[in-house]
Amino acid sequence: MRRGATILFGLMALWPALALAQQEPGALARAAAKQIEDASARLDAAESARDRVRALTETIQAFETGLGALRTGLRQATIREAQLSAKLAARDGEIAQLLAVLQSVGNAASPVALLHPGGPVGTARAGMLLAELTPALNTRATALRRDLQDVQALRDLQVDAAERLRDGLREVQQARAALNQAMANRTDLPSRFTADPVRTAILIASTETLDGFASGLSQIAPDDPGAPDLSITARKGALPLPAQGLILRRAGEADAAGVKRPGLILATRPRAIVTTPTAATIRYTGPLLDLGNVVILEPQTDTLFVLAGLDVVYGTAGDVIAEGAPLGLMGAAAAENEAGLSTDGDDAGTDRSESLYIEVRQDNVPQDPAEWFRTDKDG
Structure with missing residues (x-):
């Protein structure tokens, strides 16, 4: 009987941690799903918005935030479900032993069950122990039932989150296509100066580095210096x-080839705005040069702010744009949809397959971008 009690109380101690572990990913996934629903509503509203470009830009950003959070919630739910299942499986042997003890007690004839080799005192003590264990057994039975229900709830949550992720990916693709058209x-767009394509072409042809191009570009003065x-x-x-x-x-950190650049490299997901x-x-x-679209x-x-590595770019030289205006989209991975549905590599950066190079130049001198941007707000 003492062996059964030890097993029982050991299993009871396991429940609070498992219950808490289940709540966090579930709440996170549900909040992320709400973000995607809100973004979907924005997409509908953007079709009739007066400033459609701004509305679509904000919609895409909302989708990117919601999809990122949903991937995190889905990954955590998967991990928690696996942990809970593993812990329950590890206790199978002890639960079986406890059930065998209870079954043997239940199958014995009542007069025999009430007797104890130690006489009346032993019988009284055994009865007291059984009386104490009965509520604990009921509690443990309830806890086990809740454990199994939580495993099923986590599995249902994963299925629902995966469906919402597919819908969100499809809708954000629609928003990007609509933004391209808009x-x-x-x-x-107002224009501050008229670009000189000939001078720019000559500058590109005679420049071998981004540093030289940016320095030369700063010398091409706008037509309206008094603006x-x-x-x-x-x-x-x-x-x-x-x-x-x-x-x-x-900035200043060497890459795998030992090359140091004055700007920072931001890893983004495919098609990030x-x-x-x-x-x-x-x-x-x-x-x-070899920097892709700049x-x-x-x-x-x-x-000057230099952004390199985009796949699609918007606007032309001379356009005056407001804060938050879209500049373009990053490239797309070969299997974007499949990669978007996968949570492998989340939070480790491996799901962010595109690289955006950011350089800041003031008076033709490279500056550390970390001194200009909120680099502690990565998302």
Whole structure:
């Protein structure tokens, strides 16, 4: 009987931790699903919005936030379900032994069960022990039932989350396509200066490095040097990163080949939207050297933001754009849909297969982007 009691109380001690573990991923997944539902409503509203580009941009950002949170919740639910199942499986032997003891007691004739080899005192003590164990047995039976219910609930949660993830991925793709069309149709952007394609082409042809191109570009003065300019110095260090992602490499850190760059590299998910961190003038958009598509922004007269590695770029040189305006989209992995449904590598950066290079130049001198952007707000 003491052996059975030890097993029983050991199993009872296991329940609170398992119950708490189940609640956290479930709440996280449900909150993320709500974010995706809200983003879906935004997508419907964006179709009739007056500023459709802004509405679609905010919708895509909302989808990216919700999808990222849902992946995290789905992954945690999977882990918790596996842990709970493993712990229950590990206790199978002890539960079987306890049930065998109870069955042997239940199968014995009543007069024999009430007798004890130690005489009346032993019989009384055994009766007291059984009286104490009865409520504990009921509690443990309830706990085991709840354990099994939690396993099933977690499995149902995973199925529901996976379906919402598929729907969210499909809708964010629709939003990106709508944004591409809206940007193609947009003709109302103000222009601060008229780009000189000939001078820019000559500069590209004669430049071998991004450093040289950005320095040369800063020498191509706008047609209207007297245009009003707002300083962003007061916001230095508080600017949002252009895309949601994880910092892969900071300024001055060597890569695998030992090459050090003055900018930081942000790892993003496929097709992540890139937006301007502040109001700025576009000085250049298009392919450059071996950096893929590049966007160079001028937020103030002495400062350039260089963003390299985009797949799709919006806008043209000379456009004056507001803070949060879309600049383009990152590239797509070969199997984007399958990768989007997988939670493998989440929080480790391996699901973020695209790299956005961010460089800041002031008076033609590279600056540490960490001094300009909120690099502690990776997402």
